[in-house]
Amino acid sequence: MFYISTKKLLAAGMMAGPLFTFSWLMNGAVREGYNPLRHPVSSLSIGSGGWIQAVTFLIVGILLLGFSLALIRILKSQGVSVGGARLLALCAIGLIGAGLFVCDPLSGYPSGLHTARSDRSISGILHDMFSAFLFIGYPIAAFKFYKIFGQKKESAWANYTKFSALAFICFFIITSMGFGQVTGFVEYGGLFQCITLTIFWIWVMLVSLYFLKRDRKVVMK
Structure with missing residues (x-):
């Protein structure tokens, strides 16, 4: 039976964020007309070079799924609720779905295009639906981990x-205002989305390190 160690699955969580960030930064730098301050990361999946961002979503989603499995194993062994870890798995499925379905043009990319709600494609609707798994799932998962860290008497980790x-919630709201074409926010929707995603990926990476250091007996299995 195919088996991946918990340690390797936690390492997958550490790699996911840097890989995601490096990919969109490099891809965005060479895409004509793409402005990271204004446009969504998902817009990089549109067009002839869009496969790079799509594959990034898929790979990073799989890495995050592995990370969530590691957390499920560890938390189960400790008799702790795995609800938060399962929500992270849902976030991973959201990323994979975002890679399978291309988003609609937004905020002027590509070629000055912006898709009205009435003109959205099936692919664009599905992309947004799967993306919502991450943007809604992470805050709920985090509050569950807040309780877990509290039970462990890890006040610093709980507060963080x-x-x-x-x-994450605050910056996501501002992001939504930007992509919703609210005056004064449109030009910075992409920037606020990047901040939102970076908050998430930093948490994933640090929690990976936490469990690698604090739960060595379980991690080595």
Whole structure:
């Protein structure tokens, strides 16, 4: 039976964020007309070179799924609720779905295009639906981990996780205003989305390190 060690699955969580960030930064730098301050990361999946971002979503989603499996194993062994870890698995499925379905043009990319709600494609609707798994799932998962860290008497980690979730929610709201074409926010929708995603990926990476250091007996299995 195919088996991947918990340690390797936690390492997958550490790799996911840097890979995702490096990919969109490099891809965005060479895409004509793409402005990272204004346009969504998902817009890089549109067009002839869009396969790079699509594959990035798929690979990173699989890495995050592995990370969530590692957390499920560890938390089960400790008799702790795995609800938060399962929500992270849902976030991973969201990323995979975002890679399978291309988003619609937004905020002027590509070629100055913007898709009205009434003109959205099936692919664009599905992309947004799967993306919502991440943007809604992570804050809920984080609050569950906030409780877990509280039970472990890890007050610093509990407070950091709560702060991460609240910051994620705030920046996601501002992002939504930008992509919703609210005056004064449109030009910076992409920037706020990048901040939102970075908050998430930093938390994933740090939690990976936490469990690698604190739960060596389980991790080595």
